[in-house]
Amino acid sequence: MVERIAIIGAGPSGMAQLRAFEAAREGGAEIPEIVCFEKQSDWGGQWNYSWRTGIDQHGEPVHSSMYRNLWSNGPKEALEFADYSFDEHFGKPISSYPPRAVLWDYIAGRVEASDVRRFVRFNTIVRWTRETEDGFTVASENLTSGDTVTEQFDRIIVASGHFSFPNVPDFEGLENFTGEVMHAHDFRGAERLEGKRVLMIGASYSAEDIGMQAHKMGAELVTLSYRSHAMGFDWPDGVEELPLAIGFDGNRVTFRDGSVREVDAVVLCTGYLHKYPFLPDSLALSSPNNLYPDGLYKGTVWQQNPHLFYVGAQDQWFTFNMFDAQAWFVRDVILGRIELPDAEERAADIRHWLAEYAALPDHDSEVVYQANYIRDLIERTDYPMFDLDEVVRIFQAWQQDKQVDIARYRDKTYPSVMTGTMAAVHHTPWLEEMDDSIERYLTPVGHPASSSEH
Numbered sequence: 112m113v114e115r116i117a118i119i120g121a122g123p124s125g126m127a128q129l130r131a132f133e134a135a136r137e138g139g140a141e142i143p144e145i146v147c148f149e150k151q152s153d154w155g156g157q158w159n160y161s162w163r164t165g166i167d168q169h170g171e172p173v174h175s176s177m178y179r180n181l182w183s184n185g186p187k188e189a190l191e192f193a194d195y196s197f198d199e200h201f202g203k204p205i206s207s208y209p210p211r212a213v214l215w216d217y218i219a220g221r222v223e224a225s226d227v228r229r230f231v232r233f234n235t236i237v238r239w240t241r242e243t244e245d246g247f248t249v250a251s252e253n254l255t256s257g258d259t260v261t262e263q264f265d266r267i268i269v270a271s272g273h274f275s276f277p278n279v280p281d282f283e284g285l286e287n288f289t290g291e292v293m294h295a296h297d298f299r300g301a302e303r304l305e306g307k308r309v310l311m312i313g314a315s316y317s318a319e320d321i322g323m324q325a326h327k328m329g330a331e332l333v334t335l336s337y338r339s340h341a342m343g344f345d346w347p348d349g350v351e352e353l354p355l356a357i358g359f360d361g362n363r364v365t366f367r368d369g370s371v372r373e374v375d376a377v378v379l380c381t382g383y384l385h386k387y388p389f390l391p392d393s394l395a396l397s398s399p400n401n402l403y404p405d406g407l408y409k410g411t412v413w414q415q416n417p418h419l420f421y422v423g424a425q426d427q428w429f430t431f432n433m434f435d436a437q438a439w440f441v442r443d444v445i446l447g448r449i450e451l452p453d454a455e456e457r458a459a460d461i462r463h464w465l466a467e468y469a470a471l472p473d474h475d476s477e478v479v480y481q482a483n484y485i486r487d488l489i490e491r492t493d494y495p496m497f498d499l500d501e502v503v504r505i506f507q508a509w510q511q512d513k514q515v516d517i518a519r520y521r522d523k524t525y526p527s528v529m530t531g532t533m534a535a536v537h538h539t540p541w542l543e544e545m546d547d548s549i550e551r552y553l554t555p556v557g558h559p560a561s562s563s564e565h
């Protein structure tokens with residue numbers, strides 16, 4: 112009997128899983144029956160931008176946290192697929208930090224080429240899952256027709272992402288704040304912050320990038336507020352970093368060091384929750400956002416029931432190529448090419464990775480740790496090995512570039528680890544580029560499409 116596999120989510124992780132199975136099929140393997148559930152009308156997950164916030168047209172929580180103006184926050188050379196290069200997709204060198212639409216085009220390009228769309232049930236949400244003696248029962252709803260289906264699967268791969276359900280802490284007096292308050296999940300564009308005094312709470316990617324977007328779009332003052340550690344970049348004039356905001360009153364904010372600011376808007380850049388409302392607690396991952404969520408052998412196999420897998424559940428230095436490494440590994444476990452050790456051996460392996468993670472001293476070592484994790488996976492499959500040490504060097508150079516100039520690091524270029532091609536210098540520096548469209552990005556300067564006014 113052919114096994115039935117459910118993939119939940121067709122974001123970059125689910126797409127990697129589809130690609131992994133397709134690659135095996137192209138290589139002559141018999142693959143299981145696959146159903147990929149995707150609640151949105153298209154694939155791409157976070158990269159599938161929506162103007163909507165809060166609740167979508169079907170009454171479901173809006174998935175994507177991406178904003179219109181997002182440009183890659185790390186060099187594309189660090190996330191390139193080993194089996195589908197940027198050169199192959201675009202046919203010419205592009206810059207190292209492309210805007211959202213360009214990366215969406217790239218990830219979609221690989222799977223469009225292999226016709227795996229046929230496996231995806233779009234506009235279909237997984238509602239609940241139950242463990243049975245020989246697998247799982249999965250209930251899903253077609254959000255367009257309202258039809259619900261309950262069916263049986265042998266294995267489940269959870270690829271539903273973990274940057275969708277915002278972590279929304281309370282702050283004293285916020286109920287009295289007279290300006291606008293939102294979480295980064297609902298932020299869609301910084302244009303409306305022009306001339307405003309804006310407070311970002313948080314000290315990670317979202318605070319840094321939304322803060323710099325606000326600065327780029329002409330915010331009068333951007334104040335970043337950290338709980339544990341300042342990001343400590345050499346912020347441009349008009350951007351400052353203070354300890355945690357501890358009290359709000361009207362439009363006045365008091366900070367832990369006694370500073371006071373009047374602000375017009377607050378963006379809570381306080382991260383996201385792992386949340387899997389379609390899984391019972393016996394199957395749902397519960398973890399802070401970290402590089403090795405506990406309970407997953409090789410970061411993918413659910414220790415308590417190894418017929419359940421997660422792809423993309425870790426915090427991410429590496430992204431697309433890490434999802435590939437995981438997807439190829441999961442595929443090979445399912446195809447029987449990789450034999451899982453017994454529960455005790457798996458637990459020991461999890462403990463080993465957790466102990467190494469706990470001992471990491473800094474960001475640089477986190478990158479090396481994730482590179483080693485990816486290497487460990489790729490060595491067990493036929494996914495093309497790539498120069499992970501070189502990617503680590505690129506990440507280190509990226510960190511250094513950010514230290515030098517947080518407003519201009521996106522103008523730097525790196526060579527591809529996959530093809531050796533040097534990235535092109537984008538025709539317009541990021542700080543001056545007000546058009547984030549793929550058309551503008553790919554059109555040489557001087558051509559009509561690149562001279563639109565904003």
Ligand code: FAD
Nearest residue numbers: 120122123124150156157183184236237271272274423430
């Ligand atoms: P997601 O992209 O979140 O996709 C999950 C999919 O699952 C979605 O399509 C969703 O609709 C679907 N789904 C969820 N629940 C269900 C359900 N019950 N039933 C059916 N379908 C369901 N990474 C980078 O490499 N570079 C960046 O510059 C970058 N910027 C980012 C900016 C923001 C604001 C955020 C939030 C993330 C960013 N990331 C970036 C990281 C991002 O998480 C990954 O690039 C990638 O999108 C993760 O892929 P995923 O498939 O694991 O999850």
Ligand code: NA7
Nearest residue numbers: 274280312313314315316317318338339380381382383400
């Ligand atoms: P992260 O990277 O998980 O960071 C969350 C930040 O929020 C981090 O600085 C936390 O501070 C801070 N935080 C969390 N809770 C609080 C409270 N209660 N008070 C103050 N600060 C708090 O999330 P991001 O959104 O930045 O990034 C997630 C993804 O989106 C990433 O992949 C990006 O590419 C885009 P801490 O350091 O723990 O004190």
